[in-house]
Amino acid sequence: MSQTNAILEKPDAEALAKTKLRSDFVWGVSTSAYQIEGAAAEDGRGPSIWDTRCRTAGGVVNGDTGDVACDHYHRYEDDIALMRDLGVDAYRFSVAWPRVLPRGRGAVNDKGLDFYDRVIDGALAAGIEPWLCVYHWDLPQALHDQGGWANRDCAGWYADYAALLARRYGDRVKRWITFNEFSVFTLFGYAIPWAAPGITDREQHLRAIHHVNLAHGAGVDVIRDLVPGASIGAVHNRQRVLPEGDRAENVEAAALLDEHWNLAFCDPQLLGHYSPRVAKAIEPYVQAGDMARICRPMDWFGLNHYGPIFAKADPTRAWGYGWGDAPPDSPTHGVGWAVFPDAFRDELLEITRRYRMPIVITENGCGGNDTPDESGAIDDQHRINYLRLYNAKMHEAIRAGADVRGYFVWSLLDNFEWGSGYGNRFGIVHVDFATQKRTPKASARWYADLIKSERFRA
Ligand code: FCB
Helix, strand or coil: CCCCCHHHHCCCHHHHCCCCCCCCCEEEEECCHHHHCCCCCCCCCCCEHHHHHHCCCCCCHHHCCCCCCCCHHHHHHHHHHHHHHHCCCEEEEECCHHHHCCCCCCCCCHHHHHHHHHHHHHHHHCCCEEEEECCCCCCEHHHHCCCHHHCCHHHHHHHHHHHHHHHHHCCCCCEEEEEECHHHHHHHHHCCCCCCCCCCCHHHHHHHHHHHHHHHHHHHHHHHHHCCCCEEEEEEECCCEEECCCCHHHHHHHHHHHHHHHHCCHHHHHCCCCCHHHHHHHHHHCCCCHHHHHCCCCCEEEEECCCCEEEEECCCCCCCEEECCCCCCCCECCCCCECCHHHHHHHHHHHHHHHCCCEEEEECCCCECCCCCCCCCCCCHHHHHHHHHHHHHHHHHHHCCCCEEEEEEECCECCCCHHHCCCCECCCEEEECCCCEEEECHHHHHHHHHHHHHHHHC
């Protein structure tokens, strides 16, 4: 942690003032399939675009892969026990599409479906509510080979996959999430090639945005239809986009990135229209009736938030913008992401103002390079301070009118952090990737205590 990070070292008392939460407030932890499961070639799982990405030169730091990851496929019982010890109410996980439909559609893989039965039943037996995310970025490679999200048919393939899950798990799972972070996997998958499938093409990016929106709408409809009492959300990553410095071209870059990042999915899904610049560019791909297909009634807004992002003009990139730097004296956490707790409060209030619906914070957390000391303990005070500050800002937002219904830490375990491989640890539980030993960090104890004390106050 840098010396300038006073905010993380000593949060001031006033910033930590609390308000009373709803008595049904949900405390949870989040994970995703490709980041933890491993068993990539086991029991009939098919390849995903992330398996391919990991085998592409320069795709992932160190050439790391999700082949083994946290071996959660074999150790899920231990991981559920860890969650039970934390005292969480809920577990947000994702299903790997290629594990249950190895080629994306057609033949079903029963062993894959059985695995999620075990996870769901195990969580329920431990008193933990499973929150199922249908898509967290691992598109079956076979579907990508047929055009993937750039192909309009992908929306229908997704709806069939969602229906399979709804039929199979809907008797026990009532909390459903259509997608995780629409804008991240479309932007980094199709315009700035930092994620699978690593394409740089404006047209494919626009098509992907629209088709993913259509898939979301179709997914909501099938889940609503097949799961009595379903409570459905979609998870959006929203963070303010600020220009690097005040040069006019960077301000312009930030405005366009803001539309791609914060509005291209929330607005059509919740307001029924695209934001101005996206609307103009996306017109050729929109058919009559599409906006009504996309804008379906939702039960809650899932927010993933880490910190603001910075944009600058970059003519070498597909849309003429690239990633900028935060002001040099900005606080950052272990992996260099900006820490601006006020921006979290402001985002919660902006969502409340713009979309007027209940919010569940589905991811918030802090990366680092946490290593055990000689005694084997991991004293991640930087993460505790981050979580404490961000929780305080959530309280502030609630006081100011945001209807926040839950909070999930990213993440339960150190895991495969996409393009950064295993070097960027977000877990409140440390994983030794050589031995698969799990060790709760100091932040895990802190989070367990927080949950207990919040329940006591409720
Ligand atoms: C989010 C992703 C999640 C994880 C965290 C650190 O963008 O949803 O899978 O990588 O960032």
